[in-house]
Amino acid sequence: MRRMFFPVVLFIAGAALAFSAESVPAAKSAAKAVVQIWLWGGPSQTDTFDPKPAAGYDYNGPYATDIATDVSGIRIGQKLPLLAAMADKYSIIRSMTHAINGHETASYIMQTGHESGGLVYPSLGAVVSYWKPRENPGKLPAYVVLTETQGRFAEEGFLGPMYKPFYTGGDPARTPFLVEGIIADGITDAKQKSRRDLLHAMDTLGNAAPSDPSIAAFSKAEDGAYQMILGTERDVFNLSKESDATRDMYGRNTFGQSCLAARRLVEAGVTYITINYKGWDTHKQHFSTMNQKLPELDKGLSALISDLDKKGLLDTTIVWCGGEFGRTPKILWEAPWGGGRNHFGAAFSYLIAGGGFSGGKVVGATDAHGEKVIDRPVYPKDLLSSILLRLGIDPAKEYPDGPAKGMPVMPPLSDKPGTGILRELMP
Numbered sequence: 001m002r003r004m005f006f007p008v009v010l011f012i013a014g015a016a017l018a019f020s021a022e023s024v025p026a027a028k029s030a031a032k033a034v035v036q037i038w039l040w041g042g043p044s045q046t047d048t049f050d051p052k053p054a055a056g057y058d059y060n061g062p063y064a065t066d067i068a069t070d071v072s073g074i075r076i077g078q079k080l081p082l083l084a085a086m087a088d089k090y091s092i093i094r095s096m097t098h099a100i101n102g103h104e105t106a107s108y109i110m111q112t113g114h115e116s117g118g119l120v121y122p123s124l125g126a127v128v129s130y131w132k133p134r135e136n137p138g139k140l141p142a143y144v145v146l147t148e149t150q151g152r153f154a155e156e157g158f159l160g161p162m163y164k165p166f167y168t169g170g171d172p173a174r175t176p177f178l179v180e181g182i183i184a185d186g187i188t189d190a191k192q193k194s195r196r197d198l199l200h201a202m203d204t205l206g207n208a209a210p211s212d213p214s215i216a217a218f219s220k221a222e223d224g225a226y227q228m229i230l231g232t233e234r235d236v237f238n239l240s241k242e243s244d245a246t247r248d249m250y251g252r253n254t255f256g257q258s259c260l261a262a263r264r265l266v267e268a269g270v271t272y273i274t275i276n277y278k279g280w281d282t283h284k285q286h287f288s289t290m291n292q293k294l295p296e297l298d299k300g301l302s303a304l305i306s307d308l309d310k311k312g313l314l315d316t317t318i319v320w321c322g323g324e325f326g327r328t329p330k331i332l333w334e335a336p337w338g339g340g341r342n343h344f345g346a347a348f349s350y351l352i353a354g355g356g357f358s359g360g361k362v363v364g365a366t367d368a369h370g371e372k373v374i375d376r377p378v379y380p381k382d383l384l385s386s387i388l389l390r391l392g393i394d395p396a397k398e399y400p401d402g403p404a405k406g407m408p409v410m411p412p413l414s415d416k417p418g419t420g421i422l423r424e425l426m427p
Contacts, residue, residue, distance in 0.1 A: 029392030030356025032135060032316040033266045034128060036274045037259075037301060038150060039323035041103075041281030042348070044341055046329050046370045047290055048077045048297075049349040050094045055369050059329050061287050061339065071360040079294035082302035083351075088360040089305050089314070090353035091425050095364020095373040096322070098380055101343040103281075106324035107152035113381040113395075113410045119403060122157035124384050125272040127409060129163055131393045134271055139233045141166040142271045146258040150276050152324075158403045165274065172239055172257035179237045236268045237261065249303045256300035263307050266317050280323055283340040286331070297321075305353050318355030318387055322348070329370040347373045350383065355390045358425045376418050385410045386422040 046052050051066035052059060066075040069087035076084055076092075083090075100106040105116050112121040122130070129142035143165040149155075156164040169180030176183055239247065239260055250256040255277050262273045277297070282289050301321060308314040326348025327341035347366045353359060364376035385395035388409065395410035413420045 029390065030316065031318045031354070031387075031390040031392075033270065033313075034125070034272045034318045034320070034355070034387065034391070035262045035266065035304065036125065036272070037319070037321035038274055038276050039280045039297075039321065040150060040276055040278045042106075042323040042325045042327055042343060043280045043293075044282075044286070044290070044329075045094070045326040045344075045347065045349040045366070046077075047294065048080065049092045049351060050366055050370050051075060051077045052329070052368060052370050055329070058331055058333070059369055061331050063287070063290075074360070074362055077294070079290065080298045082298045086302060086306060089309060090319070090351050090359050091357060091361040091363065093350040093352065093363045093378050093383065093422070094347075094366055095376050095378050096326075096348045096350050096380075096383070097373050097377050098325070098345050100345040101325065103324060103343070104152050106343075106345055107150065109380045110322075110324050111150075111153070111155070112157065113384040115411075119407075120154060120157045121404075122159045122163060123153075123155040124387065125165055125274055126156045126159050126163040127388070128272045128391060128393070130159055131397070131409070132271060132391055134269060138269060140236065140265070140268055140270055143274075144168065144265055144270050144272070145274045145276055146261055147171065147254070148276060150274070160402075165272075168237070168261075171254050172237075172261045173252060173254045175240055177237050177239055177257075177261070179234070182234050183237060233268075236264050239264070246307075249299075249307075251296055251299040251303070253296055253300075255296050256303070259300040259304040260307075263304060263311075263313075266308070266313055267311070282327065283332075283342055284337055286327075286340045301351075308354060314354040316355065318357065318390060319353045320350060320383075320387065321352075322350035326370075347371060350378075352383075352387075352422075352425070355387075356426065357386075357390065357422075358427055361425060363422060363424060378422065379414070379419070381410050381413060382420055382422065385413060386426065389421065390426070 046059065047063055053064060053066050063078055065078050067078050067081060067084050068075055069084040071087040074087050074092070098106065098109055100109060108116050111123040114121040125143045134142055143163065145165040145167045147168050147170055149167050167180065170178040235241065239257060242260060247257065247260065250260040255275070258275045262275055265273050279289065279293055305314065305319060308317050308319070325343055325345040328344045332340045332342060347370060364378055365374055366372060367374050388395045393409065396408050398406050398408055
């Protein structure tokens with residue numbers, strides 16, 4: 001019981017402090033929530049949002065063509081037809097760059113906007129849960145990861161465990177979705193209540209000093225945790241409440257149902273949701289893996305954007321999708337790779353939708369092989385700062401206390417022409 005109960009207590013006890021963001025002259029605040037789709041391992045830019053059909057077989061393999069979208073002049077990878085039909089709802093950044101080819105370091109800079117070294121900075125999700133007041137505060141955590149830790153670094157950084165995300169565990173494609181600490185297989189509500197009664201009966205310290213501040217704080221956290229375990233808040237994870245048609249639209253797989261769970265979490269007032277979608281580190285058997293991954297991504301991501309739009313939530317929800325880097329445009333046919341793509345941080349792509357960002361646009365460009373950025377380089381801090389602005393958080397705002405006291409949320413942006421905030425996507 002303790003294994004499944006205390007993680008929830010810790011998250012309730014660590015409800016994030018909220019500070020009102022200063023006025024942001026560069027962009028009007030529009031977004032209330034974020035869904036980050038993290039393609040762990042790094043997706044190929046040329047197989048997804050920056051295809052190069054003229055580059056030839058050594059660069060494209062069996063993916064020899066691109067496809068038109070519903071926006072004139074924008075073409076994407078041939079395995080993404082559903083996303084192609086709704087390109088007016090999102091924009092593509094084709095000129096992401098940081099030139100880092102190691103998973104951990106690249107993940108760190110893409111998640112935090114800061115280069116590694118010195119302080120361990122928090123991920124964007126932790127930053128948002130720290131600075132942005134929740135409009136509908138409740139028992140659900142402000143920062144949720146579906147379904148497991150990304151494992152590359154501590155997402156909370158110097159902000160500490162109060163801002164660590166809640167990892168759901170489990171598999172949303174299964175019924176029930178066994179959310180760690182909230183929903184356990186075969187454990188009835190009556191058994192949960194009897195376990196709580198037993199816990200209280202054995203808690204001699206708490207019974208002896210109920211007014212002690214530490215014990216009182218723990219009791220308050222316990223009450224909140226049990227509200228999630230036994231109350232209505234847990235229903236957000238009950239995907240069986242959705243119609244079969246809706247579940248089918250997202251795809252009956254872990255990623256697709258994670259996208260559906262993310263939409264439900266947005267509706268419930270959760271501020272930041274990360275979908276940790278593994279399997280993109282394709283050094284070997286790249287195309288056989290992509291034949292599975294790309295249709296899953298196409299179905300789940302297109303359903304999420306479309307569903308948010310139909311429910312009137314896309315205008316206030318940012319959806320951003322990408323990984324720590326891209327992959328080598330030239331295919332490694334030789335042993336031991338046998339048709340793989342390695343890490344590539346010099347040039348890669350991201351998709352961004354909603355939250356006041358414009359749709360139907362392309363930012364930046366790469367060369368004929370997708371190997372070099374030739375127009376409008378976009379650095380991680382540029383993208384993350386732009387997201388913060390849409391949330392009403394000034395990226396230049398300084399932390400008021402702790403180890404980063406006086407340090408800005410994001411590092412200063414470059415003053416080079418053609419760099420910085422994504423103003424072309426921020427009307």
